Amino acid sequence: MDPVIVKETLIKVLxxxxxxxxxxxxALTGATKPIENIPKFDSKVWPVATTILATEIKAEIPNDVNIFVDEATKLARTIDETAVFVCNLLKKQGEQEAAAA
Incomplete structure (x- = not known):
């Protein structure tokens, strides 16, 4: 999965x-932090955005993963960071599925 495609799709979804x-x-750019910069983008909205994004890119993103916040630092991610995170998440899932097969 290409981070540029994920970024473009995420901007469209948001x-x-x-x-x-x-x-x-x-105006949404790669530097925009949805949780900080988009009005009323909160814990009720981010799961919807994640689900729509997953559908659009034909991938599975677990419901319990907040792609918009870094779990380690608790800081909001930018759209660019979110796109890279989603790509890495999908890569890990693919590797786990391959290892389980």
Whole structure:
């Protein structure tokens, strides 16, 4: 999975969620931190965004993984960081599935 594709898809998903919710959406770039920079983007919205992203990129992202926050540091991730995290997560899942086979 290519981080650029994930980034572009994530920006599209976040923009659509804000539009569907009737909320303002700032200009989204790789440096945008959704949790800090997008109005009303909270724990009720991020699972929806994650599910839509997973559907769009035809991948499985576990429901208990918050792709928008670094678990170790508890800091919000940028869109670029989120895209790389998702790619690494999917790579690890692929390796685990291959090892289990």
């Amino acid at each position: 923009s659509q969620i804000q539009a569907d919710s009737g909320l303002e959406c700032p």
